[in-house]
Amino acid sequence: MNVILKGLTDEQIAELIDLVKKVHGFDFSDYSKASLKRRLNRVMMIKKLEFYDLKHALLNDPGFFQDFLEEITVNVTEMFRDPSFFKAVNNQVVPYLSTYQHIKIWSAGCSSGEEAYSYAILMNKSGLKHKSFIYGTDVNTVVLKEARMGIYSFRNIKSYAENYQLSGLSGSLTDHFTTLYDAASIHSELKTNTLFSVHNLISDTVFNEFQLISCRNVFIYFETQLQEKILELFYNSLCPHGFLCLGSKETIRSDVFKKKFKAINQKENIYQKIGS
Template structure:
């Protein structure tokens, strides 16, 4: 039986980071080292690879890298995750958005699309769907393909029903889906004003101006330096008085950026851009 090491040394971890960056252009150097190490070890265990085997396959098999990327990146999501966030959004942000002629929203790190469709349902209930457009971005192409389809297992949809109710919305979550045997497809009208595309928060820049950016429960996987770099990207991407939504486990730690955002809801970490 192949002996798989139970840990990676600091030097080995940095060697893998440098290797991935030089060959594929993905820079994980400012990701949380503890989180990255756990995920790398899981790949090694699942594929029965030693550190040297992992290096070899990353160098020689580009197809393996796509699977590797899916395992390393975080894809934990569900519809109306943290219902109190959606309730706060409905009460404190939607009234502002309703005053705009057109609203552009960026859902960064959207994974398989559940948050994008949750936001679109919220906008639809508020009568804002037709004048809103949501961009969902991620670095994981497989997850983006799932998001574009908008088809989820019926078991998952039923498990999201409580979140939906706790968000304060009327009716049932299934009202927004067409049931297909053991799966459910989001209604086409809710898919119309959405676009899913690849965007790397680490290396890519501003691509539009938004009234709202949502990037929830992603920062916890980044080091402080990378968090600040992405906050700068978000600040530059927001329209004047635009809103930034971070997860309940996130916060703006930098004194510099605290002066650039006004807290709208500290519990849910919803902020508004100050200045232009």
């Protein structure tokens, strides 16, 4: 088969969205069209597929869909990504969290687990590990397997260590890892209070009540209507006065939800739920 020479048309993309929804139950209709188009074209280029070959594989090859999903969903992450964000959480949110008897944190769209483990380390450094539990969720089962293992290349750890220092935490990131040749494994005590599972932000419902929900670098790939649907899910998943952390690249644009959350840190887009 020849490598695709031109991009998909809007009609072809709509056809693929409909097919995936009917056959696999994943609805990409409210994803950013520009982002989705880039990723679909990338899949076809990597797999050397024409449009009709892609349709055939999605219909008839169950194993292919997991590879497809891995390429379509966004899996870029780091430990303590955007250190100023974690500094703000540590200074402005953690003192409030410490007043709760139990602290449940949801890292939504957690990819390979670096963000969830960052929260686990933050809770540990704050003396709150004993009453904290971190849930990491994603639609991609492949990256969730990586997250459960908690093993990262030493090259990445060196990069993450710089983020850790810039976030203002004491000690070194490597204090929380065991070295394994050219990789490092996060300490088992941090894994104990961390659970990774499949959850689809688009179609799944509330599964717990959280004191903090973190969902960064995810909204930018969704259209406004889908963003509002997910904000409703987050609002209903937060305890009274719980915190929603979106990060500097994303914000609450909906007038409806601006009335349901108050901004704690406008630069890092950290919000607190208003009311019950």
